[in-house]
Amino acid sequence: MIAVDGISKTYGARHALEPTTIAFSPGETTVLIGPSGCGKSTMLRIIMGLITPDTGRVLLDLGPGAGSDAGPVEMTRLSANSLRHAMGYVIQDGGLFPHLTAEHNVTLLARYLERDENQIRDRVKALADLTQLPAALLRRYPTELSGGQRQRVGLMRSLMLDPPILVLDEPLGALDPITRYELQGQLKGIFAQLKKTVILVTHDMGEAIYFGAEIVLMRDGRVAQRGTPGDLLERPAEPFVSEFIRAQRSPLPQLLPEG
């Protein structure tokens, strides 16, 4: 479980994030959505410990077998690196290191942590199967891969240590519609199969509804509404919710026939 407790962040005079408290359920996919500048990426970065919040704290309960004793651990400068080993992180376009091959991008952390070479090899193979990445592509450098392939490699990298938490920031944002559609389907399958706690940021309502049992709609650094797609459509907490959904012009009724 990830508990965000009263975090806020200000850049100069701009409130990127108002004090916010929110919990993410274990084993579920939660989608953070909202217009640009609504604070969704700031929240994600604070959860990853990449930004230190002005107030509040982030608590992570990694569950049994994650190395730490049962009980939540606070994300601090000191705990950040070990906590991040339990959190996979994927950004737009994969965030791959251009000087390393796809395979070395995937295995960088495991090698740094001096994990067993045989296990690493087996894990890479399993992940390539999972993400449907042809094994031959692993020897290529990021610039030699297509956008969709880079994103698959980025996903493999985030899953390398089999973390209980997966955090994705606009993972499909840079892809063409066809690749995007194909990867959406695969991602959803992978999430369902792996039963990880997933937080996914997007600005696309169709994608949010497709992935999320839970949707958190944000506006101006605060949570406008949290609920199922049905809640947001039928019981909007404020006019902005309906406005935002309408502005997306996505074929929502077809996706949600039973409403």
Add this chain to the structure above:
Amino acid sequence: MARNRLFLILALALFIAQPGTVSAQQSTLTVGSKRFTESYILGAIITRAAAAAGEAKVQYKQGLGNTGIVFAALKTGNIDVYPEYTGTIDQELLKNKTPSDLASLSRQLAPMGLAVGVPLGFNDTYALAMPEAKAKQLGIRTISDLAKHPDLKLGLDQEFLKRADGWPGLKKAYHLPFTNPEGLDHGLVYQAIGSGAIDVTDIYSTDAKIARYHLLVLEDNRQYFPAYDAVLLYRLDVPKRVPRTWAAIEKLKNRITATEMIKMNAAAELQGESFTAIAAQFLGRQKISAAGAGESTGFLHLLFGSDFWTLTKQHLFLVFASLLLGIIVGIPLGIAAERSPSLAQPILGFVGVLQTIPSLALLIFFLAALHRIGSIPAILALFLYSLLPIVRNTYSGLLDIPPSLRESAAALGLSSGARLRLIELPLAARSILAGVKTSAVINVGTATIAAFIGAGGYGERIVEGLALNRTDVLLAGALPAAALALIIQGAFDILDRWLIPAGLRIKGDR
């Protein structure tokens, strides 16, 4: 990984370039000389005579610079002996007000562990000279006559201009009206007077070009200039340390007449013979390839002369030793500047200021601070020059890493040290290597200045060419230096392939 490779290459280059170390068993004698033709020749004669004794390993550090530098080298034991002139020792080095004889000079030098002796047999005094035709036209015969012609343009050797026994005293003694004589290098004064750029200059009475340029040596009618008898200035321990060698050197006593010295100067400056050839001829062992003048000094012969590889090795050693230091210090400084914004300006400002110090001034500073000549002060000076490109490129290379990649590296849970080593430095490799390349190429050029303080390298030929006013000798130093700069540039371009991660060399569509 890339950094390790770079160090490996540099270490290898240093190993290859390292000057041969002198065996500790055999005693050595190091002969020095100043940076003008006569001193070069006398140094070569002493070296050859000493080596013939077969007792000690004799080294010759030629053209070390002006009196101050050579004397400092002698005092600190970097050299053991060099040719000097009694007047210079008396007035310039010991600052005596009244002339002293040889015995008195030796008494005064003894506390410094030095001695003077072995008068070579000629007096090379300072004198003023001007074109014969112009002198006749103006009716000038003596130095006193100059006072009547305040419009004459004076061009004087830099050292003469400053020395107590030079221009300041002369001006006072003769009440000369000239206020701002021009300062030139002695190697250039004849050309200047020949072209009419100056009318009067100081000369050495044994200069070879007095007759050739039809100059009249003005009479020193008030006996201002003291005697400048050529003698040897040496460390007191030399005669005891290498007795047979010293005995061979002492045989040079009264062997050289003024006429002979003028002839030898002419052989170097007008016929283009090498100092070693002149020394060999003088000592009666004419075994240097050609007896006649000129033939043996075809340009290619000069360029790839016997000293070529020694100079090349010395030059490479200077360049790579200083570059290695520059990398060891510069890359961490660049990293520190990038990590801490408050350090960035001070660090970049400091290395920037270093670059603006004139190279000769920096060399002399280290020479004075370390009390030694040769490669160590030169390497330190070159090291400071190499810092700016390395620090700046490390800094900007790291700064240019896209924030998304930094974030990805941090989000993986790599420690900051591991991020630097595995991600940031490899991503900045291209920029850092470009900085190292710039430093290396700059150092090849700047290293030529190091010859002024006896560090060797191609600069030795440039300095020599300047002293002899011989363009061919100068070019024989300047051309290999330029070629070396190009070769090093090319070598770094090849290194790029090996050192820059393959993924960064692919032209992608990103």
